[in-house]
Amino acid sequence: MFYNITGEQGFQNASSDLDHLNIPIIIYELGSVPISSTYPEVRALYDSKDSVIWSGGILYQYIAQVWAYGTNGLDNSRWLAYMFLGLVNVNGLLVQALDAFSSARSVLAAYTPTLTDAKDYTPTATTTPVCPTPAESWSLTTSLPPTPHRRLCDCMAESLSCVAGPELTDVETYKAYVNLTGSICSADADLCAGVASNGITGEYGIFSNCNKTHIISWIYNQYYLSQNKDSAACDFNGTAIIHTPGSLGSDCLVLLAQAGRAGTGSITTTPPAPTGTAVVASTADDYSNGSDSNTKVGIGVGVSLGVVALLICTLLVLREIKQKREQASRQPNEHEGRGYQKPELDAIETRREELADTATSLPLQMSATEPVELGDGSEMRCVNEMPNTQVPVEMPDTQFSVVLESVTIKDGPIADT
Incomplete structure (x- = not known):
């Protein structure tokens, strides 16, 4: 060809x-x-x-x-x-x-x-x-430009704070591109390093294969940042506008971190586009170059995983506490049936029953007498006598006595005396 x-x-x-x-x-x-x-x-x-x-x-x-x-x-x-x-x-x-x-x-x-x-x-x-050996006199390089990456270009454009206005026509866009490369980029090549394309030296910016509108927006934004975000620096004869960066997916964060702040990095990892909630990305001036950017991404991922793990542990603990409470509410009350709502009243009743049992089990003091003749001797009685016995029992705010009466045993029915 x-x-x-x-x-x-x-x-x-x-x-x-x-x-x-x-x-x-x-x-x-x-x-x-x-x-x-x-x-x-x-x-x-x-x-x-x-x-x-x-x-x-x-x-x-x-x-x-x-x-x-x-x-x-x-x-x-x-x-x-x-x-x-x-x-x-x-x-x-x-x-x-x-x-x-x-x-x-x-x-x-x-x-x-x-x-x-x-x-x-x-x-x-x-x-x-036979293909000739490359030589310096060729005025070209064997280094190829980066492969076009539409997602990277879209992420870059959305992250900028100063962009090309939507009213730019194709002709105006091309004029703006020529003007910028002839003025801003000539005065400060570092501002345009991310979109540079030099087939002689083999130097290509990571965004050099983006469309002209994206490239112009990148140069606008780099100049805007170099002027400390002075609003007057984002005008360019009415062709530039202030732009609020939108919500970007996590894949954009990874791609832009690899591209670097100056756009001179390289894309070695292309994550899949997320399907869930987008992440609010920082603006382009927050991205750094080289390993620092990768470190930031790693730290961000690590912190996110830590927060998720802590949240899961908290939910598990709360769930276990809830289950224990529900299990306790289903178990029968060991004081059920006494009629009291407060445990301290159940304790008093239990103590009262224990003391009553103690009183009924006390040994009787039996005093026996020899048979004696009473009256005219026509009747003999055997009397077992037990003196009156009082057992004091004290309860909180309560005092009562158990009295055991003497019982007389004789021939015939037993009678209380």
Whole structure:
């Protein structure tokens, strides 16, 4: 795949550089600059004698996007135009064909290429090229930029305190991007380290593959923080607004901690997006770099687990206490049946019964007399005499006596005397 050939001369130069290859070659971008709206590369691709080298090309591009056409880089005054490049413009569910669509259709309608199946393809070259050794003169690096990570970009944007306003159009967004990279980033490269992208040095910020709106918001926020959150520092000619960070999932906290405060970290762990209640995240200026950020995450997780464990233990203790109380309320009262509500009254009654039992079990003092003759001697009686006995029993606030009367035993019925 060959990237971006401009005009017929560019096509011829590329053909001479690639005629030794023995593999199919296609052009990645046809019509990638405004001058190519008539697609001269398409005519060269089908008409020239070098067409045997090429296997086709891809028009740039189907869905139009903003493109800045000019000389170079960071000085906004040198840019010539900002425009849409592409075949159609998509706005919601509406697809609108642009002029490039009609031009491409007219150019392609003039040719009927001969198609070759892959199994029937025979390369014209027979030597397999060897990739050259990278050299400093190449002005490029073998280091690749970070893989695009949409969730990371969304988390970053939601955590910022100063962001690009929603009214920015695509063209205005691109202009703002060029202005920022030409002013703020040139004055203080550290503020833009998180979104930097340098294919020569191989230096890439972790957010460099986010969309332009996210990148602009990151630069706005970094500048805003560098000015101690002065509200005047979040304006940029009305294109920036103060933003209150929203509630982020725990996965965002992990991702942003790895990205670091300056956006120069790397993502080594991608946690799954949470399905439960979101966690209120700190703002981007609270994130730190390197191992400190990982330590903070670890401490946060440890504290959370400790709180959960303490809560579980507390609930178990309360449950056990409740069960014991319920069990005690179901057991029969050992004083039940005495008719008292207070335990101290039951104790008095019990003591009273014990003393009464003691009194009834006292030994009787028996005094026997020899048989004596009474009266005229016609009747003999044997008398067992027991003196009156009094047993004092004291109770709290109560005194009573048990009196045992003398009992006379004689022939015949027993009579009390």
